[in-house]
Amino acid sequence: MPSMVVIPSAARPTRLVPADKVHSVLCHRIDGKEEQYLVRWNSSLQTPPLSWHNLSELGGCLEYVQDYLDKGKARIAASAQPSKKRKSPDTDSDIERPARLSPFRTHLYPPSRTPSTDRSISSPTLSSISHNQHPNGTASAADTVNVYNGVLDVKDGTIIVHSSYAPHVAKIGIRSVPTPEMAIAARDAPTYMAEIMVRAAYMRKLENVPGKKIHLTNTIDATSPSLKFRFIADYVLGEGVYRAAKDTQVGCQQCASNMGQSIGCEYTRKCDCLEFAAVDESRLDENQKRLFAQLKKTGGSTLGLPKKFPYYAEGVKVQKAGCLVSFYLNSRRPIYECNDNCRCGPYCRNKLVQFGRTVELEIFKTKHRGWGLRCKQDLKAGQFIDTYRGEILTDAEATRREETSSKAKASYLYELDKFKVSEGLRDEDIYVVDGEFMGGPTKFINHSCEPNCRQYTVSYNKYDCRVYDIAFFARRNIPKGGELTFDYLDKDEEDGEEDPGEGSVPCLCGAAKCRKWMWM
Numbered sequence: 001m002p003s004m005v006v007i008p009s010a011a012r013p014t015r016l017v018p019a020d021k022v023h024s025v026l027c028h029r030i031d032g033k034e035e036q037y038l039v040r041w042n043s044s045l046q047t048p049p050l051s052w053h054n055l056s057e058l059g060g061c062l063e064y065v066q067d068y069l070d071k072g073k074a075r076i077a078a079s080a081q082p083s084k085k086r087k088s089p090d091t092d093s094d095i096e097r098p099a100r101l102s103p104f105r106t107h108l109y110p111p112s113r114t115p116s117t118d119r120s121i122s123s124p125t126l127s128s129i130s131h132n133q134h135p136n137g138t139a140s141a142a143d144t145v146n147v148y149n150g151v152l153d154v155k156d157g158t159i160i161v162h163s164s165y166a167p168h169v170a171k172i173g174i175r176s177v178p179t180p181e182m183a184i185a186a187r188d189a190p191t192y193m194a195e196i197m198v199r200a201a202y203m204r205k206l207e208n209v210p211g212k213k214i215h216l217t218n219t220i221d222a223t224s225p226s227l228k229f230r231f232i233a234d235y236v237l238g239e240g241v242y243r244a245a246k247d248t249q250v251g252c253q254q255c256a257s258n259m260g261q262s263i264g265c266e267y268t269r270k271c272d273c274l275e276f277a278a279v280d281e282s283r284l285d286e287n288q289k290r291l292f293a294q295l296k297k298t299g300g301s302t303l304g305l306p307k308k309f310p311y312y313a314e315g316v317k318v319q320k321a322g323c324l325v326s327f328y329l330n331s332r333r334p335i336y337e338c339n340d341n342c343r344c345g346p347y348c349r350n351k352l353v354q355f356g357r358t359v360e361l362e363i364f365k366t367k368h369r370g371w372g373l374r375c376k377q378d379l380k381a382g383q384f385i386d387t388y389r390g391e392i393l394t395d396a397e398a399t400r401r402e403e404t405s406s407k408a409k410a411s412y413l414y415e416l417d418k419f420k421v422s423e424g425l426r427d428e429d430i431y432v433v434d435g436e437f438m439g440g441p442t443k444f445i446n447h448s449c450e451p452n453c454r455q456y457t458v459s460y461n462k463y464d465c466r467v468y469d470i471a472f473f474a475r476r477n478i479p480k481g482g483e484l485t486f487d488y489l490d491k492d493e494e495d496g497e498e499d500p501g502e503g504s505v506p507c508l509c510g511a512a513k514c515r516k517w518m519w520m
């Protein structure tokens with residue numbers, strides 16, 4: 001018989017639970033006035049495989065507590081109905097829904113699910129659970145719950161439980177935890193403190209994000225965005241993803257930091273970075289008009305022709321300085337910014353998005369569309385908000401993730417396919433940004449059929465057609481507190497079809513001209 005180890009209810013504050021050792025949190029209870037959470041440890045060889053902990057011990061693994069609050073608690077509430085069949089705590093309760101596309105991806109992937117290898121052990125029946133008895137022979141609900149303070153050991157997938165009252169050993173399969181008694185106790189036990197701690201941990205994350213403050217508010221429920229999410233300032237390149245070699249990022253060589261007004265690039269004809277930028281037809285002389293007409297037919301470089309700068313420079317229209325000029329705002333043309341190898345210096349009028357967000361934002365809970373993002377300050381039409389960040393994945397890896405994720409889950413995949421047609425890229429050459437696990441606050445921007453923002457392609461290397469920035473700009477003036485939205489459909493690629501296809505998801509944007517479906 002294994003030696004008895006009783007996990008005290010009022011645990012020692014020094015006993016911190018390391019996140020990398022945790023498999024999951026399975027249940028909670030109130031002991032005295034204290035919230036306690038039942039941790040299942042990573043390795044079943046560990047002794048004990050389960051133990052109760054108070055929140056002061058769980059500060060380093062709050063993401064597991066959050067997982068439990070978001071999913072486990074609901075499962076427990078359902079399983080606490082004594083008359084109904086109980087689900088194993090590890091059983092995936094995601095609802096199977098029709099296949100759908102991600103908000104941003106244009107390919108349809110067949111639905112598929114990967115079974116968790118963790119489900120090989122079958123769930124024992126309720127009758128396999130022995131209830132512990134108090135020495136006086138009675139077994140109250142409270143006693144039967146408390147007994148599991150003393151989970152001791154695991155053998156052949158069976159947990160061996162010692163009661164602190166009775167000398168006999170109760171055996172219950174690891175899949176049977178939480179027991180019905182635990183589930184009943186958990187159903188009515190509050191989780192306020194855990195929710196507060198999770199919220200505080202997320203706020204601390206936000207405080208560490210560089211740039212203007214990002215707020216968090218939730219007037220709908222007690223949840224917080226996932227603590228597993230990592231805020232990153234730049235893309236993280238996944239396996240098999242490569243940016244164009246550094247030496248291809250040549251930059252403009254004929255420009256200088258002071259060409260008269262100390263605003264970096266000033267002559268669009270000279271700036272090599274603007275080679276592929278929009279030609280300013282209003283400034284073409286007759287010869288240039290003829291040349292440009294020819295180039296439109298035959299293709300070829302428009303270097304030397306006057307171009308349009310993307311942003312209003314300081315001093316041009318004071319109130320618009322730094323905003324996207326209306327030509328770009330109303331088009332889908334890529335924006336080519338100057339880069340570190342340019343001769344125009346650090347303060348060039350052709351550099352903006354690369355310096356990052358300067359706008360104060362707020363992540364907030366919507367009624368029916370999960371989390372959303374709004375601005376905490378008035379925004380002007382053409383004002384830059386932030387970029388979309390995440391892991392850049394190969395198409396194959398993105399497909400794998402899409403196929404293995406629950407169809408009911410929100411999607412954060414964004415294809416970098418702007419140059420697919422112009423550069424003749426194959427589907428499998430296209431990279432995809434996944435903003436689910438790491439990224440920035442823009443992951444929370446919801447779709448609207450009448451959006452107030454739009455996504456633009458911003459490139460710092462005109463020779464790299466596979467890696468570029470996706471930048472969000474305000475399409476119109478947005479008052480402080482307005483929810484930021486963009487159209488998940490790239491209109492240029494829309495074929496105008498009206499019927500919802502397989503994988504379409506109902507749109508809840510509420511706009512007067514809502515198309516009723518998010519095309520995913």
Ligand SMILES: C[S@@+](CC[C@H](N)C(=O)[O-])C[C@H]1O[C@@H](n2cnc3c(N)ncnc32)[C@H](O)[C@@H]1O
Binds near residue numbers: 369370443445447507
């Ligand atoms: C990029 S995420 C946006 C943030 C998301 N609401 C969240 O809570 O993390 C995209 C997901 O948000 C939800 N969503 C966004 N816009 C929506 C809309 N107009 N109608 C319904 N669901 C929407 C969908 O679940 C979609 O897959």
